[in-house]
Amino acid sequence: xxxxxxxxxxxxxxxxxxxxxxxxxxxxxxxxxxxxxxxxxxxxxxxxxxxxxxxxxxxxxxxxxxxxxxxxxxxxxxxxxxxxxxxxxxxxxxxxxxxxxxxxxxxxxxxxxxxxxxxxxxxxxxxxxxxxxxxxxxxxxxxxxxxxxxxxxxxxxxxxxxxxxxxxxxxxxxxxxxxxxxxxxxxxxxxxxxxxxxxxxxxxxxxxxxxxxxxxxxxxxxxxxxxxxxxxxxxxxxxxxxxxxxxxxxxxxxxxxxxxxxxxxxxxxxxxxxxxxxxxxxxxxxxxxxxxx
Numbered sequence: 001x002x003x004x005x006x007x008x009x010x011x012x013x014x015x016x017x018x019x020x021x022x023x024x025x026x027x028x029x030x031x032x033x034x035x036x037x038x039x040x041x042x043x044x045x046x047x048x049x050x051x052x053x054x055x056x057x058x059x060x061x062x063x064x065x066x067x068x069x070x071x072x073x074x075x076x077x078x079x080x081x082x083x084x085x086x087x088x089x090x091x092x093x094x095x096x097x098x099x100x101x102x103x104x105x106x107x108x109x110x111x112x113x114x115x116x117x118x119x120x121x122x123x124x125x126x127x128x129x130x131x132x133x134x135x136x137x138x139x140x141x142x143x144x145x146x147x148x149x150x151x152x153x154x155x156x157x158x159x160x161x162x163x164x165x166x167x168x169x170x171x172x173x174x175x176x177x178x179x180x181x182x183x184x185x186x187x188x189x190x191x192x193x194x195x196x197x198x199x200x201x202x203x204x205x206x207x208x209x210x211x212x213x214x215x216x217x218x219x220x221x222x223x224x225x226x227x228x229x230x231x232x233x234x235x236x237x238x239x240x241x242x243x244x245x246x247x248x249x250x251x252x253x254x255x256x257x258x259x260x261x262x263x264x265x266x267x268x269x270x271x272x273x274x275x276x277x278x279x280x281x282x283x284x285x286x287x288x289x290x291x292x293x
């Protein structure tokens with residue numbers, strides 16, 4: 001969702017952009033050159049600092065979070081490259097981006113104008129449940145078990161198909177920092193299992209269907225389950241380990257078909273349909289019910 005609303009008052013800065021930092025350095029260099037190359041030039045260091053500060057205000061990025069009873073957490077941000085007011089939804093959270101110098105009030109009005117569209121979109125892209133003691137997550141090879149314990153730090157152990165994550169007694173699970181720690185542990189376990197199982201499974205399927213690939217890598221992709229290069233190198237997302245095995249096989253076969261057909265032409269879908277026993281469309285639709293970590 002986008003809008004081309006005009007710019008107005010400058011928001012409070014919270015983070016200096018790289019371009020602003022480089023510009024400030026350039027201004028100080030220019031000051032030194034003028035002072036020494038043009039005798040008698042009427043310019044002082046305070047003039048340069050004042051001008052640099054004004055430029056800085058126009059180049060900063062701003063980020064802050066607000067909460068709406070219906071829409072949940074909304075991230076408000078400015079971006080130097082933004083030319084319009086935009087609203088995007090990712091994993092259940094709305095990100096509202098506006099140009100530097102944009103008016104927060106206008107952005108809030110823009111959100112209100114699109115409230116129903118946003119509510120509909122949130123239903124299609126819900127947020128992942130909070131990782132805490134009540135979280136129930138079953139991956140391809142293990143169950144998640146989060147618990148509190150009398151220890152000073154966080155600890156994980158993958159044992160007997162259970163990923164145990166121990167947390168200090170005072171852990172605040174609603175904290176963004178805690179969620180990053182727990183997600184990091186989960187990603188580590190998923191990567192371990194993906195490296196352990198997926199390369200061999202890919203080779204088994206390739207041999208079965210007489211397809212070839214040159215290499216396979218496990219990646220932490222946030223947008224794709226897998227990809228294939230023109231050199232027949234296949235990348236697989238560690239998030240595949242969140243899927244049931246028949247959908248993992250579908251993704252692996254999808255990428256193997258790209259070693260023959262690099263696009264999604266009719267020939268590609270015909271080949272994929274043949275090696276999935278005429279279930280390519282059904283499997284594709286089922287995969288859409290899952291999301292990448």
